[in-house]
Amino acid sequence: MKGIYSALLVSFNEDGSLNENGLRQIVRHNIDVCGIDGLYVGGSTGENFMLPTEMKKRIFSIVADENKGQVNLIAQVGSLNIEESVELAKYATDLGYNALSAVTPFYYKFTFDEIKHYYNTIINSVDNKMIIYSIPFLTGVNMSVDQFGELFENEKIIGVKFTAGDFYLLERLRKAYPDKLIFSGFDEMMLPAVVLGVDGAIGSTFNVNGKKSKELFYLAKEGKIAEALNLQHEVNDFITDVLDNGLYQTLKGLLSLQGVDAGYCKRPMKSQTEEMKKGTEKIYRKYFA
Template identity: 35%
Template sequence: MKKFKGIYTALVTPFDADGRIHAPALQKLVESNLQMGVNGFYVAGSTGESYLLSVEERKYLLEAVMEAVNGRADVIVNIGMFATEHSIALARHAKKQQVSAISSVPPFYFPFTMDEYIQYYTDLAEAAEIPVIIYNIPAMSSVTFTMEDITRLFSNDGIIGVKHTSYDLFQLQQVVKQYPEKSVFIGHDEIYLSALAAGAEAGIGSTYNIMADKFVKISRLFGEKHLEQALEVQNEVNEIVTALCNVGVFKGIKEILKMQGTDCGVCRKPFQPLKEEQIRYLRDVAQKNHIL
């Protein structure tokens, strides 16, 4: 069982002026992230506006990413849908594309039981025959996995890890300690250094699109035990994260990408474009923290 380590960019989905997925911008984005030293990519997650895409668009997006990456890095894809059969269909498509692993948000909206969530992931692992990574994101899914739940999930050898998009570092540390063979990704960029201290060895992040090199640097400095310098870089990251939160994270990331020379368009409606004063504010923060 492969254990994933390092920096995995949660890719934005570029759109052209007509709102279609823009493969050339995607290729440019993949190249820039590879140059910054990422280990892989996470496709069709929250950052990728997956729930604003049709099923066919999600398939095309993955195919475009696989073509752009061309075997140079890992690719993990979120195949989460409301219905198990639809998730399995996307998972089987992902297997044909030879992705490194699939991931899934627990089905939300309906109040499923924990037994039903666990069966959902079990069905994915059995039907797809490809490594499965749990996408733990309670703020978006309203599903909270306890350690008992994680133990039940991890008893399935097909479930190889978790994307921990939660501020619960206590639980993260417990998972790392009890399941050293599993892949544990921190999904909150603003606590990346804290997660490394708790034992995480991998991250999946939205802001990696615009500054993956900062996270690569934090990892290196942490490994060299230069903790003060690592914290300085994390502080720069957090100034940018704060600015993004103030204007809308996904909209802000696309705007900074445009400033950096990779035009990925705007987020789909009902997201609204940023205002001019928001763009000026973002530019000031980006320049101050050396990403422009």
């Protein structure tokens, strides 16, 4: 389960419907061109929290069918509707996903006991494994080392996708739970996360920049820090340009320029403006041409 996982982009048609052929092309690009180790399906990058349940299921199904066991698959099934989470967990497990993940429940200020019940309810409903998705800057949910430990008491909860800038907490987690999987969730902070002992990384920019990101990861793992730092500088130049131009729209635009039908973003996200298209073309010429 270790290594580089793309937080999978999803192709939509202009009317918001799922572009199934485009999704298959994105999967193939990640596996065949970017050479990633796995796919994290149904996360923020997949615009998951704007989708109806049946569309989420269809995405899980298409990805599994196109992948055909080539790389590891993680299904993000978290939702404010716990019945939906359980339904998706069962569906993805039946499809053969290697593990599940679930974002911490957000919006309402849930107590830790409520959060713990949420995770145990989801993972105890299936014969599978759970990776906590911790992204406090979007959810407002911060957990301590001891609270992560309480969740890890359930042996089916095997790790965490750590999308936070608190590297003191990351170091404490790594030391306290050496046998749990920890994935870095910020592409721009991969090098320091690897130095602190993460087992892998899950990122949105890997959909287009997977080769270089994977090279960075393994350089850092091998202790070649100077080389890895130079590569992190290059990766972060790219990330800065993408963020300045519009994250998801630019990533989809870059895929389109490489012949992948990456489609549109789901409303209320806007489509690429003419200015954004010009910016995307400039980024493509700078980093990929």
